[in-house]
Amino acid sequence: MVVFSVSPTASWLAAGLCAISQIQSVSAMLPGAPHSSSGGGGLHRRQFQFPDHKWAAIKPSKELEWQPCYTDDDPTLVCARLIVPMDYENCASNQTVTLAVIKRPAQDTENYLGPVFINPGGPGGSGVDWLAMGAEILHRRVGVNHDLISWDPRGVGRTTPKQACWANGQRRAIWNEKWAELDTLAEFDDPNWIRQVIEQYKYEHKACEDMLGRTGILKHLHTAAHAHDLDRLLTATGNSMMRFWGVSWGSVLATYYASIFPHKVERIVSEANVDVRHWVQGGLVTELDDASRHFDYLYRTCAADKDCPLHEPTAEGVKQRLDKILDDLAARPIVKWRSGTYSPLPYLYTIAHARSELDMGFRETTYFLRSVVQQLASLEWTLGQTNWDHLDGWSERSALGDPEASAEFMDVRRWDAYDPDYRVRVLRSEEITQCSDWPELNLDIENVQSEVKEALAISQTGGLSAMWKVWCAGATRPKKRYEGPFGGNTSFPILFLNSWDIVTPVVSAFRNSEIFPGSEVVTLDAYGHGATMESDCINAHVYAYFQNGTMPETNSTCADIPDIKYGWGDWEDSAPEEDEDVFPAEDGPLKGGIRKRGVSPSAEDLYDKIRSRESRLWSI
DSSP states (O other): OOOOOOOSOOOTTTSSOOOOOOOOOHHHHSOOSOOOSOOOGGGGOSSOOOOOOOGGGSOOBSSOOOEEOOTTTOTTOEEEEEEEESOTTOTTSSOEEEEEEEEEOOSOOTTOOEEEEEEOOTTTOOHHHHHHHHHHHHHHHHOTTEEEEEEEOTBSTTSBSBOOOSSSHHHHHHHHHHTGGGSOOSOOOOHHHHHHHHHHHHHHHHHHHHHHGGGOGGGGOSHHHHHHHHHHHHHHTTOOSEEEEEETHHHHHHHHHHHHOGGGEEEEEEESOOOHHHHTTTOOGGGGTTHHHHHHHHHHHHHHOTTSTTOOSSHHHHHHHHHHHHHHHHHSOEEEEOOSSSOOSEEEEOHHHHHHHHHHHHHTTTTHHHHHHHHHHHHHHHHTOTTOOTTTTTHHHHHHOOSSOOGGGGOOOOOOTTOTTOOOOOOGGGOOHHHHHSOOOOOOHHHHHHHHHHHHHHOTTTHHHHHHHHTTTTOOOOSSOOOOOOOOOOSSOOEEEEEEOSSSOHHHHHHHHHTSTTOEEEEEEEESTTGGGGOHHHHHHHHHHHHHOOOOOTTEEEOOOOOOOOSTTHHHHHSOOTTSOOSOOSSSTTTTOOOSOSOOHHHHHHHHHHHTTTGGGOOO
């Protein structure tokens, strides 16, 4: 394998920063004593819930001082709180960030290869949740002779100071309820509506400044700062070379890190890719390049499967049937009972909501798409009942609301940005990494309408791309924005992975690969966002890459994921039993292979929830 030389181009963020001392501790540098490999109870829980641990009991430190955590889920897990600079251009400042970090230590210490850091995306996704609930299956993907480490990025989850812009949960819930009807912006055809939504987010961002301004964090929430946090984590483990696996926005973090620290790249897997050069310019419409493929996939698979609730003999027939449902819904919205966290009240379900749910279905084609199709078929029946009062028998209950109000409405605890255990569901205005990465956007009404028109011409769900920009109206601008350069000759080539993806298209993986010489792309011929976990072929590439640096052939493709089956029992018939292996055997690189496709029902529940966590945020 050729080792690539370091790029001569130096990033402004990589130079002139305060020196980072190498933390020399036995516990950080060595894999430690052997641990039982029988842990991972979190993978076998039928009931989904976020794991719980009292982080305030962990003392913040400039070193990683590990202590047991989440032991009910996996007895091998350990956690720490690492103090890092808030401003990497002014490390002498007394303003700092305390990262919540979690580790699953290597289970094979004889062939120890160091830590692999993982990020689940977002921006704003909790790495602690992801690892605490999926440690075993994630670990086996890269090899259990690594430590597996993740963290809550700055401003997120248990990391402090955190983004939370209301005095208590009750106030944020009331505010969110007030704007619930504007929650889904899948089409903008009313300039007054656009103006109202823009002003809503300006107000929310002003609330964030009022609550968080003194902490300083809002000016330092951007991907370049996250990349430096990642580098601090690496140094704190006593290592100097990076092994990283990032998914979705994690691919942005991967390309930023590899651009700023090309000489430190030992292994990077970038999965479900965002075109970083387009991202930094605030461009999102090109991220719709795979959108039409997803609708064609729905039409084709539904026509081929008589169990599909919208089945017609031809793909064109399915298309016409779906188009009629959406047209009827546009003309006649229906009242539905909101079952979300904040809103126990009824609401008007419009074409905007249907398009948004289609978008989510296309992100989770293996499991969630069938639910969306079933719901659309139910809507078709409801819309066809010209004399049916769909509120009959529910009017009083709908008007008064659910008597068991959501817990957020009862939460009057005083907000504290420095309390790692104060957790709330993040509102869109409370995660501004993407806003800080982008230039200040032109969000006047005419510009928004123009962009939405362009996006909807590409895809029925395209209006959502404009919504990501509207969220940035009034957001605090960063102290300094990293604009590049991107790319370079990394110490070891990067592996890019992508499926056909409604939000991070295949072309983005190739675009990112262009700027990193020697890198390769593996395409999964399947549909969904970050869908590669279920592919034996992809998992074999990932495992071999992390274990011995094996790079795939140029333009490699994996095609081992079958089309969706719409019958509810189909996935259960084809999924492995819980005790069957779905990742490479632990007795050496690919020795024994990957014995069965898919994930177990319990793991399916887990990953369905984790990948679509905070799904109403519509994060990338």
